[in-house]
Structure formats: structure tokens, C-alpha cells
Amino acid sequence: MEDVALQLKALLFPAIADIAVRSVDVDVEKVRLDAQCTTAGAACPGCGVCSTRVHSSYLRFLADVPSAGRSVVLQVRVRRFRCGNTKCPRRTFVEQISGLTRRHGQRTERLRSILTAVGLALAGRAGARHRQCLRVLVLDREGKAEPPALPEEKTDSPWRSERFANRVRARHATVHALLEAGHSRRSIGRQLQMTHRTVKSLADAAKPEDLFRGQWQHNRTSILDEYKPYLDERWDEGCTNAWKLWEEIVPLGYRGSYGRVSAYLREKRTSPRPVTAQPPAPRAVTRWILSRPETLTEIEQLRLKAVLANCPELDALTGHVRSFAHMLTERQGERLPQWLDAVRQDDLPSLHTLAAGIDRDCDAVIAGLTLPWNSGVVEGHVNRIKMLKRQMFGRAGFDLLRKRVLPA
Numbered sequence: 001m002e003d004v005a006l007q008l009k010a011l012l013f014p015a016i017a018d019i020a021v022r023s024v025d026v027d028v029e030k031v032r033l034d035a036q037c038t039t040a041g042a043a044c045p046g047c048g049v050c051s052t053r054v055h056s057s058y059l060r061f062l063a064d065v066p067s068a069g070r071s072v073v074l075q076v077r078v079r080r081f082r083c084g085n086t087k088c089p090r091r092t093f094v095e096q097i098s099g100l101t102r103r104h105g106q107r108t109e110r111l112r113s114i115l116t117a118v119g120l121a122l123a124g125r126a127g128a129r130h131r132q133c134l135r136v137l138v139l140d141r142e143g144k145a146e147p148p149a150l151p152e153e154k155t156d157s158p159w160r161s162e163r164f165a166n167r168v169r170a171r172h173a174t175v176h177a178l179l180e181a182g183h184s185r186r187s188i189g190r191q192l193q194m195t196h197r198t199v200k201s202l203a204d205a206a207k208p209e210d211l212f213r214g215q216w217q218h219n220r221t222s223i224l225d226e227y228k229p230y231l232d233e234r235w236d237e238g239c240t241n242a243w244k245l246w247e248e249i250v251p252l253g254y255r256g257s258y259g260r261v262s263a264y265l266r267e268k269r270t271s272p273r274p275v276t277a278q279p280p281a282p283r284a285v286t287r288w289i290l291s292r293p294e295t296l297t298e299i300e301q302l303r304l305k306a307v308l309a310n311c312p313e314l315d316a317l318t319g320h321v322r323s324f325a326h327m328l329t330e331r332q333g334e335r336l337p338q339w340l341d342a343v344r345q346d347d348l349p350s351l352h353t354l355a356a357g358i359d360r361d362c363d364a365v366i367a368g369l370t371l372p373w374n375s376g377v378v379e380g381h382v383n384r385i386k387m388l389k390r391q392m393f394g395r396a397g398f399d400l401l402r403k404r405v406l407p408a
Contacts, residue, residue: 016099027191028174030071033064042081042095045103047088055080055092062101064108074108076101119396120404168208175202223256224264231261235268242266280307289318290325316346333369336362 013019018039025032041052057079064072078101080094100108107115171192178188189199205211224231227249234245242262246254249261280288280303288296288304296304308315320343327335340358343351358365368374388404 013100016097019097019100026070028070028177029192030073031067032073032075034075036077037079037095037097039095042079042093044081044083044085044088044090044093045096046090046093047083047085049083049085049088051081051084051093053082053084055082060101062108063106063111065111065114074100119400122391165208168211172202172205172208172211175199179203222260224254224260227252227254228264231264235265240265240269285314289321292325293322313348317348317351320346320348320351328369331370331372333366336366336369 012021012033013035018037019035020038021033021035023034025034041050043050057077060076060078062074062076064074066072076097078095078097080092082092083090094103096102102109105112171194174192175188178191179185183191185196185199185203188194188203189196192199194202201211230249230252231245234248239245242265243258245265246258246261285304285307288300293301308318320339323339323342327333327339336358340355343355385405388401392401392404
């Protein structure tokens, strides 16, 4: 048994000397390691005096790096020592295992380093999603572990929420797998931290679909069913006001709430509609005008040509924009006066305002369009810092922002 413990220690904690693994408990969801420190005493963090007088001991539960798709919890029994220095303000102190624990820490040092690397690289929601992919359980403020989110699958399900359906399927499969392995229902409840009633309902159900009930069931009868044909007919006629339709079906005998009618019509609004030919969006036309003509696809060129043929003002604007872009990219600032004269000859008030602003500082604009120097590098750094800031908005402070900006 001692040889097995030594092998586990060498495998799990190769760089930590003062620790011994007492037992390992493995179930379908997590691995629990029972360990303790092997040193005779510890140094007081206040004065540095070593003490071997044990005051008491208690258990600490630390989240560790996951293993084989399971979350790992390290159960460590730590000792509280009495400080022998009478001048030390600390009467007692708790031992810390170097390289593994720290004061008030809820995670091991190696898990903390992984989360720090993820936070520095991604931050914000991206970091949280990546942490779920790693199956790293981070304790919330109430001390409960937030489990990784299950992927949503597009399958036929009697539930309205795919996330709820996937969670019930996983729990149902886990309970039945443990039952087939010979575990009792009481043992399953202890391992999965479920009540006896929950284990019983999962064990008695032959398949997960037998468990659906209540608000998650989308195929149950409703008080609104007999009025849905009338609502569909009025919807097709163009009446989409939920309050007005609710007032129309109340005299017909409907005794339900307005919220039920509103929810039914909300589903109709969000349902896929037939594809019809639509004019291009203003943003798409703007992109076509500002792009190099040779970079546009043949379809985009044809659609842009059709738009310009129906709008002479937009056609003239496109010519001025592309002429200015050519002057800007080729550094032909000496052509700016001719471009301003051409703009003033067309009835384009928005470009007239731009031309008036350029005239007020024409020499500087010509220099900017001709000389090779610009402030693009500075603007690029400013844009990068703003991007990092927006990633972390509401989720971190200045210390993390400084660490992410300086190494980049």
C-alpha cells in the first residue's frame, strides 16, 4: 500500500516534496485526492520562527488541474500551529505547502497558473468559455462549483431547452451506468450529490424522454390551442399586435392571460420566413463603393452597377470616392485642388461640407496625401489597447489590463 501511495505522489506531485497521498476516490464526474503535509513543523509568516506546536487541524478543499475529462478536488488536512515568539502579533498560523497552496486560496498553484494564462490571453467571456472547455471548476462566491456547460445539440427532444435536455440525458445515463456496475441507489446519491427522490426518478425512467413534464414540455395542450387558427388567420391578414389580438379573442371565450398570446406570436416572429429578393443593405452598398473594384466578385459588381444605374447621385458619389481613394493610396496629393473643383460641380451637399473643411487646412492635407510619414503606428497601438479594454469590461481591473498591454 505504501508503494502505491509513493507512486501516486510521484505521479501527481513530482515537484512537491512535503506531501503524501493517502487515498484516491474516483467516480464518473470527479476525482478526489486525500493528502496531507509530512513536515514536522512550519514557519510563522509573521516573524519567520519555526514552530512544531500543533493547535488544531482542518480540511481544505482545493480545485486542481482536471484529469481524463474529470474535475479534480484536492482534500488536504492542514494544521494550525502556535507561534512560539511572544513578540509576534500572530498567536496561531496555518501551514502552507510550497508550490501547492496559498492563504485563502481555493485553487492549487498549478491550476491558478493555467487560469492566469487563459485570463491574460483571452480575458472576458472568451476566457470563461475556454475554461469550460478545459473542464476547470471555479468556485463562485457561495462556494459552489459551476459545472462546464454541455454543448447544445440539434436533436428531437420533448423539451423546450436543449441545455436542460442534454443535462437530464447525461444524468440519466450516469445513474443507469452506476446501477449496472452494481452500485446501490444510496451510494449513487452520495457520489453524485443527489437526493434519494432524484436518484429514484432517474433510475425508474427507462429513457430520458419519460422524465419531461411542466414548463419544459412543448407538446402539451394549452388553453390557447382552440384559438390558434383564428390568430394564424389574423396574422396572415397583417395584424401582428399581440394586445389587439388578445382583446379580439377574449369575447370569443378565451380565459387565458395576455402573456400566453404574446409568447405564441413571438414564436411566429422569430420563425424562419420565406426567402425573397431584397434590395442590398446600405452597409453592403457602402462596402462595395469603398472597396477596390478588382476585389469585388462578379455578383457584387453586377448588383452595384444596378444600384448606381437607378441613382445618378450615388453614381457621381462613387466616382469621387474612388478618385480620392486612388489619390490617397498613390500619394498624389497635388491632384487635390482638381478633385475639390470636381466635387463642387456636382449637387452633393455632404461632399461640399467635406470640401469646405479640407479648404481650411489644404496645405496640411496635401502634405498628408504626399509624404510617406503618418500616425498609423500610434493609432494602431491605441486601437489595440481599446480592444483589450473592451474584452475585459466589467470583468477585470487595471492590474490585468497592464499585464496584457505590456507583454503584447
